[in-house]
Amino acid sequence: MRAPSVAEIAAGDVLLAVEGVSLAFGGVKAVSDVSFDIRKGEIRAIIGPNGAGKTSMLNVINGFYHPQAGRITFKGKTRRAMRPHAAAAGGIARTFQNVALFKSMTTLDNIMAGRSLKMHKSFFWQIFRHGPALSEEIEHRKTAEEIIDFLEIEHIRRIPVGKLPYGLQKRVELGRALAMEPDLLLLDEPMAGMNLEEKEDMSRYILSMNNYYGTTIALIEHDMGVVMDLSDRVVVLDYGRKIADGTPDEVKKNKAVIDAYLGVAH
Amino acid sequence: MLLYKIFIDPFVQMGASPDLFVQTLWEGLVAGVLYALIALGFVLIFKASGVFNFAQGIMVVFGALTLVGIYEILVRWGISQENVAAFLALGLTIGVMFLLAFAVERIVLKPLVNQPDIILFMATFGLTYFLIGFGEYVFGGSSKVMIADQLYLPKGFIDLKILGGVVSLQKIDIAAAVIASIMVTGLALFFSKTRIGRALRAVADSHKAALSVGISLDQIWVIVWFASGLVALVTGIMWGARSEVSFALEVIALRALPVLILGGFTSIPGAIVGGLIIGIGEKLGDFYWGALLGRGIESWLAYFIALVFLLFRPQGLFGEKIIERV
Ligand SMILES: Nc1ncnc2c1ncn2[C@@H]1O[C@H](COP(=O)(O)OP(=O)(O)OP(=O)(O)O)[C@@H](O)[C@H]1O
Ligand SMILES: [Mg+2]
Numbered sequence: 062m063r064a065p066s067v068a069e070i071a072a073g074d075v076l077l078a079v080e081g082v083s084l085a086f087g088g089v090k091a092v093s094d095v096s097f098d099i100r101k102g103e104i105r106a107i108i109g110p111n112g113a114g115k116t117s118m119l120n121v122i123n124g125f126y127h128p129q130a131g132r133i134t135f136k137g138k139t140r141r142a143m144r145p146h147a148a149a150a151g152g153i154a155r156t157f158q159n160v161a162l163f164k165s166m167t168t169l170d171n172i173m174a175g176r177s178l179k180m181h182k183s184f185f186w187q188i189f190r191h192g193p194a195l196s197e198e199i200e201h202r203k204t205a206e207e208i209i210d211f212l213e214i215e216h217i218r219r220i221p222v223g224k225l226p227y228g229l230q231k232r233v234e235l236g237r238a239l240a241m242e243p244d245l246l247l248l249d250e251p252m253a254g255m256n257l258e259e260k261e262d263m264s265r266y267i268l269s270m271n272n273y274y275g276t277t278i279a280l281i282e283h284d285m286g287v288v289m290d291l292s293d294r295v296v297v298l299d300y301g302r303k304i305a306d307g308t309p310d311e312v313k314k315n316k317a318v319i320d321a322y323l324g325v326a327h
Numbered sequence: 328m329l330l331y332k333i334f335i336d337p338f339v340q341m342g343a344s345p346d347l348f349v350q351t352l353w354e355g356l357v358a359g360v361l362y363a364l365i366a367l368g369f370v371l372i373f374k375a376s377g378v379f380n381f382a383q384g385i386m387v388v389f390g391a392l393t394l395v396g397i398y399e400i401l402v403r404w405g406i407s408q409e410n411v412a413a414f415l416a417l418g419l420t421i422g423v424m425f426l427l428a429f430a431v432e433r434i435v436l437k438p439l440v441n442q443p444d445i446i447l448f449m450a451t452f453g454l455t456y457f458l459i460g461f462g463e464y465v466f467g468g469s470s471k472v473m474i475a476d477q478l479y480l481p482k483g484f485i486d487l488k489i490l491g492g493v494v495s496l497q498k499i500d501i502a503a504a505v506i507a508s509i510m511v512t513g514l515a516l517f518f519s520k521t522r523i524g525r526a527l528r529a530v531a532d533s534h535k536a537a538l539s540v541g542i543s544l545d546q547i548w549v550i551v552w553f554a555s556g557l558v559a560l561v562t563g564i565m566w567g568a569r570s571e572v573s574f575a576l577e578v579i580a581l582r583a584l585p586v587l588i589l590g591g592f593t594s595i596p597g598a599i600v601g602g603l604i605i606g607i608g609e610k611l612g613d614f615y616w617g618a619l620l621g622r623g624i625e626s627w628l629a630y631f632i633a634l635v636f637l638l639f640r641p642q643g644l645f646g647e648k649i650i651e652r653v
Contacts, residue, residue, distance in 0.1 A: 123539060149541030161536035163529045174529045178541040180522045198522070241540060 074101045075134070076245055076277050077122065082131030084117055091117040092128065093301040099245065104271055104278045106292035106309075108285075110321060113298040115281045116158055119247045122279070123148040123155050136244075150178055152244035156234045156251060158281075164223030168214060168233050171222055172205045175240030208236050212266060228259045235266065246270070246278045252287060260287065267291060289313070297321070337615035346492025351614045352607060357500040359606020360507045364562040365583035366590060366598035367511070368555035373592045374531040375551040376436065377444060381451040382458060384580015386427075386556055389458045391473065391563030391572045394420040396466030398474050413477035424560055428552035436548055459574055470573030473564060475499065480568055503565040510561060511599060514554065518595075523550060531593070585633035591643030600644055608632045 078098035084091045092114040099105045107115050120126040122133065124143035132139050135151060143153075154175070163171050180197055209215055212232050217225060222233050231251060238246055251267070252260045264287060270276045282288050288295060288309065295312045297305040299321040305312050312318055341348040365383060372380045398416035406412040435450050476482065481498035518524040530537045530547045538544065563572070566579065586605050590597025612628045636644070 125535065125538070145538040146541055146543055149539065155539050157536070157539075161533045161539070163532040163536060165532055166525070166528055170525055170528075174525055174537075174542070175540050177522065177526055177529075237536075237540065 075099070076101045076136065078134045079118075079121070080132045080134070082118075082121055082128045082133070084114075084121060084126055084128040090301045092121065092298075094131075095298065095301070095303045096131075097296045097303060097306055099277060099279055100294075101277055102271070102275055103293040104267070104280060104291050106288045106295040107279060107281045107298065108283070108288055108295060108312075109298035109304075112300075114301040115298055116249055117301075118298070119155060119249055119279070119281065123153050123247060149241065152241070153247065154238035154241040154243035154245070155247035156231070156238050156249060158249040158253065160227070160230050160234055162222045162230055162234055162237070165221055167219050168222055168225075168236070169205060169209070169218045171233055172208055172236045172240045173201065175237035176201045176204065178241065205240060208239050211239075211269075212236050213262075228255050231255070231263070232266075235263075239270065242274075243276060246276050248278060248280045248282075250281050250283065252282060252284060260284070264291060332619055333616070340615060344492060345490040346494050347614075349490060350494045351610050353494065353496060353500075355607035355610030356603060357497075357503060357606070358610060359603035360504050361562055361566055361579070361602075362582055362586050362606050363599045363602025364507055364510075364558055364565075365580060366586040366602050367514075367595060368558045368562070369583060369587055370590075370593060370595055370598045371551050371555040371558070375527055376447075376530075376548055378436070378447045378451065379444070379592070380555075381448065382454040383555065383559065384578075384583070385455045385458045385574075386559035387563040387566065387579065388572070388574055389427075389462050389563075390420065390424060390556065390560030391567040392462050392466050392471065392574075393423050394560070394564065395471040395474055395567075395572055396462075397423075398477070399466075399471075409474075409477045410479070413474050416474070417478065420560060421557065424556035425553050428549050428556055431552050432545060432548045437545065440544075462574070468574075470571045471567075473567030473572055475564075475568040478564070480564075497569075499565070499568050503568075506561060506565070510558065514558075515595070523547075527551065582629060585629040588630075588633040589636050589644055591645055594643065594645040597643055597645040604636075605629045605632060 075098045078096075080096045082095050083093050095114075095118065107118060109115055117126060121128050122143065124145040124147065127142035132141060133143055134140075135143065135148075135153070163174060166174070180201060209218055212235065214229065214232055214236065217229060217233075222230055225233065235248075235251065238248075248267070252263050255263065267278060267280070268291065271278055280288070280292060282291075292309055294307065295305075295309055296303060297312055297315070297318050299317075304317040304321060305315040307315070365387060368383045368386065369380060372378055372383070394416055397419050398412055401412040401416055402409070406415070431454065435454060436447070439447055439450055480502055484495045484497045485501070487494045487496065516524075518528060526537070526542045527547055527550065529540070529542055530544060534544065537547075582605070583602075586598060586601040589604060590599075590601030609625050609628050609632075612632075613625045617624050
């Protein structure tokens with residue numbers, strides 16, 4: 062599959078839309094009345110200063126948080142809130158800001174865990190590792206190995222991921238999300254804490270996923286250079302509110318965005 | 328003199344009659360296997376749901392009691408073939424353990440999810456007293472005899488003439504050790520080789536990551552409670568066959584606590600090795616040092632052993648080394 066052009070995206074189908082979403086923790090308003098959409102095939106960046114509500118927004122999208130107000134439309138179906146299982150089953154995968162891996166499990170097992178929803182053979186066969194369950198396991202192993210090749214992590218397949226350096230952990234986490242063959246991939250600061258070379262690798266993986274598999278991606282990132290290079294459209298949050306939405310160039314010139322980043326008082 | 332009695336004399340005795348030593352060791356090993364099984368039940372649940380299941384000990388009794396109770400009912404209904412009734416009862420009891428796991432997930436865990444750990448811990452207290460009350464109501468409060476014969480469990484003993492003496496092994500103990508090993512191996516294979524096993528390990532490592540790949544916590548919780556219910560049932564059968572089935576058995580759960588301290592709350596190998604160490608330590612201690620320190624040593628020695636280990640390995644036997652971040 063080929064990545065759609067900007068014009069195609071502009072006219073394209075909406076994969077996910079949030080409307081008027083508000084989320085508060087006690088007195089803290091993490092997200093206030095935010096609406097935006099993500100179109101099929103695009104890379105949609107979500108940016109904003111620390112505490113702007115970006116992670117909270119991802120948590121709303123994959124059902125970890127249930128907003129107090131608003132609606133979420135995913136693949137044409139509108140709901141008050143998503144649920145994690147329904148989100149995963151519907152094709153939403155994600156990575157976490159602080160890396161959430163299965164630390165005691167190997168790289169391969171982590172990636173295989175990403176295929177949990179795709180494996181169905183019964184309990185009975187699994188226990189005996191026989192018949193249908195065995196061929197199912199083999200078939201999914203093949204996909205897992207392809208992902209391992211793609212992310213260039215063959216050398217750590219058998220290592221428990223808790224022992225890996227941070228940069229590689231982030232890569233394994235991306236692999237686990239990819240293993241779900243997602244329609245929508247949510248990445249929460251995938252390059253945080255990485256050196257330049259690792260950032261370049263990660264950018265390359267994100268672009269190839271988008272180009273070759275046509276995966277729609279929502280990307281939270283603080284590195285403006287990366288955001289400008291990768292994303293088709295950008296939504297900007299500040300103190301839980303949406304303050305801008307548009308192409309990278311439009312957003313870059315936006316007065317409210319510049320003020321927010323320079324810390325001008327409200 | 329006292330030092331001699333503590334540090335020298337017991338070992339002289341061990342050397343003098345090795346057959347007695349081996350006999351004591353064997354008895355310790357068998358007790359250890361059963362402790363290990365109880366601790367294993369705790370660990371399964373703790374790993375997957377972070378719940379310290381106070382009811383694990385009672386589940387052992389409840390399993391055994393249900394088995395004998397259902398058997399008696401079946402016999403009263405006129406199933407004259409004892410073995411048929413026994414295995415039918417076993418099947419039904421397994422069903423009951425599944426229903427229990429399902430009910431615990433629905434009624435206790437799910438409504439309390441995200442509550443502080445202490446609340447869930449208290450809920451397992453409630454579960455304990457519910458199981459006692461329910462068990463007594465349905466099957467009566469009197470102690471019962473385990474249907475070991477009817478389940479074709481062996482009885483009698485084997486005398487081994489070795490080391491210049493006789494070591495006598497109860498056949499039921501051999502069976503207990505064999506069945507426990509099979510079960511532990513089975514669980515290990517299940518954990519390492521199957522999709523559901525992988526999902527269980529995933530949940531134990533990170534709830535939110537597991538949710539994000541679409542693993543259903545509800546389903547996993549039912550499975551671990553069921554698995555640890557089965558472990559409890561097997562423990563109850565073995566233990567019941569050696570004594571009797573009554574709620575007095577409940578105290579054995581307290582014996583599992585030092586095993587957990589020793590082995591760590593999240594380590595399956597820790598539960599197994601810890602159980603064996605406590606079982607063997609207890610029996611040897613009682614036999615060789617008991618006269619010196621007073622009988623009844625068995626009740627606290629386990630805690631003593633666990634504490635001594637803790638001094639040297641605060642993270643437990645197989646725990647990762649705890650590195651303080653400053
Ligand atoms: N589970 C929670 N409980 C209470 N407050 C929360 C919770 N999650 C987020 N918040 C609060 O909501 C606000 C938004 O947080 P969020 O993590 O969404 O910001 P962010 O944009 O991702 O910031 P960063 O760039 O630092 O990751 C913050 O004030 C935060 O303290
Ligand atoms: Mg964040």
